[in-house]
Amino acid sequence: MNKLVFLTLLSLTACQPMQEIDDDFIEVSQSQWAAMNNINPFPFTVEYGEIACSSNEVYFFPNDTANDESLNGWPLNKLAETRLKEAKFKPTVANTIKPNADLSEAIRIGLDHCEKVRSQVASFNF
Numbered sequence: 555m556n557k558l559v560f561l562t563l564l565s566l567t568a569c570q571p572m573q574e575i576d577d578d579f580i581e582v583s584q585s586q587w588a589a590m591n592n593i594n595p596f597p598f599t600v601e602y603g604e605i606a607c608s609s610n611e612v613y614f615f616p617n618d619t620a621n622d623e624s625l626n627g628w629p630l631n632k633l634a635e636t637r638l639k640e641a642k643f644k645p646t647v648a649n650t651i652k653p654n655a656d657l658s659e660a661i662r663i664g665l666d667h668c669e670k671v672r673s674q675v676a677s678f679n680f
Contacts, residue, residue: 579604579620580667582660590663597655605630605664607671611637612664616650631661 582590583602604620606613606627611634613627620627628645629635638644651657 578608578671579606579615580663582663592659594656594659595652597652597657597660599650599652603650605660605667607664607668610665610668612661612668613645614647614650614660616647619647630657630664 581602581604582596582598584596584598585601587596598614598616600616603614603616606615606620610631612630613634614630615625615627619625624646626638626643626646628647628649628651629638630651
């Protein structure tokens with residue numbers, strides 16, 4: 555019994571709480587765009603959506619489509635476009651980008667999030 559208590563105490567003290575990594579998506583909305591210190595107008599035709607970044611590929615998912623793993627987001631940067639073409643995939647969400655929209659801020663938001671997640675992952679001690 556003493557061994558069981560000792561092992562239990564040892565396992566509890568040896569474990570460190572794991573930091574939680576932020577979600578994969580950044581919610582953006584037309585009403586909050588200017589409040590996020592964005593200078594350019596909201597570049598999307600929908601009221602809200604989510605920007606996703608993975609391996610420096612930035613995508614937009616309109617409305618509530620980001621959590622549907624069967625959907626491919628709309629590529630916002632060249633790397634995302636290139637990777638979709640190489641994989642012979644196409645976006646499966648509607649193109650909700652305004653004509654001639656400046657996507658630089660949306661891309662920056664996505665890339666900043668990628669870097670933040672990468673830093674969090676690198677800080678874990680495995």
